[in-house]
Amino acid sequence: MSDKVLLDYGSGGRASQRLVSELFLAAFDNEELSRLNDAAVLDLSGPVAVSTDSFTVDPIFFPGGDIGSLAVHGTVNDVAMLGATPRYLTCGFIIEEGLPMEDLRRIVASMAKAAREAGVLVVTGDTKVVPKGACDRIFINTTGIGEIIVQPTPSAERAAPGDAVLVSGNMGDHGLAILSKRQGLSFEAPVESDSAALNHLIVSLVQSLPQVHVLRDPTRGGLATTLNEIAASSGTGILVRESVLPITDAVRSGCSFLGLDPLYLANEGKFICILPQELAEKALRIMRADPLGRDACQIGVVTEENPKKVILETPIGGKRLLGMLEGEQLPRIC
Amino acid sequence: MSDKVLLDYGSGGRASQRLVSELFLAAFDNEELSRLNDAAVLDLSGPVAVSTDSFTVDPIFFPGGDIGSLAVHGTVNDVAMLGATPRYLTCGFIIEEGLPMEDLRRIVASMAKAAREAGVLVVTGDTKVVPKGACDRIFINTTGIGEIIVQPTPSAERAAPGDAVLVSGNMGDHGLAILSKRQGLSFEAPVESDSAALNHLIVSLVQSLPQVHVLRDPTRGGLATTLNEIAASSGTGILVRESVLPITDAVRSGCSFLGLDPLYLANEGKFICILPQELAEKALRIMRADPLGRDACQIGVVTEENPKKVILETPIGGKRLLGMLEGEQLPRIC
Known part of the structure; x- marks a missing residue:
């Protein structure tokens, strides 16, 4: 194969078949x-x-990580949040002509490793190669399918x-890792x-604990946005205690330097769990x-008051x- | 909503929610x-x-058609080719900042209509908006899920x-419709x-006829490529009679003008069916x-000779x- 991704690799013809068999089948072997x-x-x-x-x-x-591992983790997590065991993934690549083949290989290897670790099989896929300039390097769609193991499902x-x-x-x-890499910033404590x-x-x-009420991963929009969605869906209020929010010093200082609020930054390996006290x-x-849960903690409670709102209680007791x-705080975060 | 798609609409926050509820939920209502x-x-x-x-x-x-109806038809057809009833679709949009909202509305309406006609529900989706220049207007991923109604499945x-x-x-x-539109060509008989x-x-x-052996839709790469895939998978030969190949005069003359072979052009509403004579x-x-099948006809036979090859018998009996x-004959055909 060429050392760059060529338009031919997305043709559906012989060159596509080579890409599929030499790269995808080898990596996602099933x-x-x-x-x-x-x-x-x-x-x-x-x-x-x-x-x-x-x-x-x-x-x-x-x-x-990279776009490949993220594409597996993100979708596996969304399926899991429904109280389901993710079992299968589909995978759609849109690749810009000229992407170094080495980059694609690295991404695919990373996806394959992430899928293996998560215990999911990539069972079908699609590759489109678009002319230079029609997309920025590579976009990946994954669709995850899993078996629901608890009902009613967390919602x-x-x-x-x-x-x-x-x-x-x-x-x-x-969120902070992506942004600092994008801006070419390096902090003392790397994030x-x-x-x-x-x-x-x-x-x-x-x-x-099949009694779990809600599982959600706070990705785009961060913890604050996801909690607001939960409050809106359930018609309850959510009270969060700022003093116990787990945020590392590195993220705190990076956010402070960049003028960002960590509660609105995306997470890709964390979840919110709401269940009876x-x-x-x-x-x-x-x-x-x-x-993956070693820093787990309780950050707040669901309330009857302030329906559909999320209230932050500050360390000095203010609200x-x-x-x-x-x-949009940060486009192309995931 | 703005008359252009803004980065905000892909943020996961409030603006995203407006787009989802006012546009997607309204259109894909379920x-x-x-x-x-x-x-x-x-x-x-x-x-x-x-x-x-x-x-x-x-x-x-x-x-x-448009990219919306195509995204429904293409995936519905791929599921159907397995002898399955497509029931659900997922839908992932990647939209370039600045796409006219009117275009997005038109595309979504067209998807909704296509999904209704096909009898499938769009059950979950995702929208990413990328900065201007990071993708060319809009890309759509669809994943289709269906129930298999015949086993062994056609393969x-x-x-x-x-x-x-x-x-x-x-x-x-x-293929010819896309290419002529892209080139700004108009033929006497529009395709x-x-x-x-x-x-x-x-x-x-x-x-x-549950005995059907193979169902495939000849999309990218056209009839010739799909028949070659079938020959390769099954280890048989395929003999096609050129004189009976159904190709309209408009497509024949358009292809001849553009130097294209219609047997390599994509189809998005046709299928190949292989079964006992x-x-x-x-x-x-x-x-x-x-x-959708009114011009159906037999174009050839599967043979033991010429394994893994597709042979065209010309009108004068040559092979x-x-x-x-x-x-790649034609990038971005689907």
Whole structure:
């Protein structure tokens, strides 16, 4: 193959086939994909969870990951948030003519590793190559399919007054990692993306605690926006205690330097868990037993007052409204 | 909403929500989508067919369709080719900042209409807006999920010597329609894309004739490339009679003017059906009873000789090898 991605590789013809067999089949090695039909046959039973996401992150390689691993983690996590075991991924590449083949190889290898670790198979895919200038290097769409293992499924509208609001770890790492790489900034303490597949942790959690009300990953728009969505869906209020929010010093100081609020920065390996207060301790124990949840903590409670609003209680006891992200803080974060 | 797509609409925040509720929810109106969870819960049983495709077609509006209807038809057809009833679609938009909102509305309306006609629900989606120049107007990924209604499923490797090779209609319309629009050419007889959802026709066909061996839609790379894939998968030869190939005079003359071969041009509303010769007449009757298959005909046979090759028999009885598309004849055709 050429050392650059050529338009020919997206033709559907012989050159496409070479790309598919030498790169994708080799990396995502599994029987269903190797049939090379236009669609895959999956053996799934019971209710099924499906999620789709397109990844346009810039830069495509960043501290803690790349567009390939992110495309697996992001979709695996969205499926898991429904209390489901992700099992299959589809993968659609849109590649700019001229992308170094080495970059594509690295991205695909990273996807394959992430998929293996998450325990999902890439069963069907599609590659389009567009002329130079028609897209910026590479975009990846992944659609994830999983088997729902708990019903009723965790869902934003199930947040109920009295529930505890937990997060699985530190907030803002992904957003700050992307932004500092993009701006060419380096901080004293380097910040890495938290991009990770949460499904194994989520499965242990919901298997032990099927009573979980809400699971959501605070990606675009960050914790503040996701909590607002939950408050809006459930008609409850959410009170968050600023003093206990887990944010590393590195992220705090990086955000302060850049004038950003870590509560609005994307996370790609964290989740919010809302469940009855009496189950919070047990949930935290399960979360902390997994390296991906070692900094888990309770950050607040669901309230009857202030319906559809998120209130931040400051360390000195003041309260302020934590609004939803209005516009775009950071395009191409994922 | 603004009359242009702004970066804000892809933020995950309030502006995104407005776009989703005012445009997407209104157009794709269904209960599962309206839950706005990151993933959808689907009630599916038995073996499931899944296919994904990214659409980057240029121009985005063309005679006979647009990128929206094409994104529905293309994926619905890929699922149907597995002998499955497509039921759900996911939809991922990547939109360039500044796209006229009117264009997006028109595309979404066209997707919604195509999905309604095909009988599929758009159950979950994702929207990314990238800065000006990072993509060319709009790309759409759709992933389709369907229930398999016949087993073993039709599959390229099942083509067997003695089988009849049928096509559901005229070849080359989509490719020529796109190219002439892109080049600003107008022919005496205008050529429209054949973009259409074939699932209803496919379902009638496989319900009456579950013995069908192969169903494939000859999209990128055209009839010649798809037949080559079938020959390669099954290890058989395929003999095609040039004199009976259904190609309209308009496509013939347009191709001749542009130096293109219609057998390598994409189709988006046609399929190849390979099945035992004795069932060919019945299959053609079923196909012709549907407006999408009214020009269906037998174009050749599967042979033991010339394994993995496609041979074209010319009108005067000569034979020539019909190779697979080598490079890219026409980028961004779908």
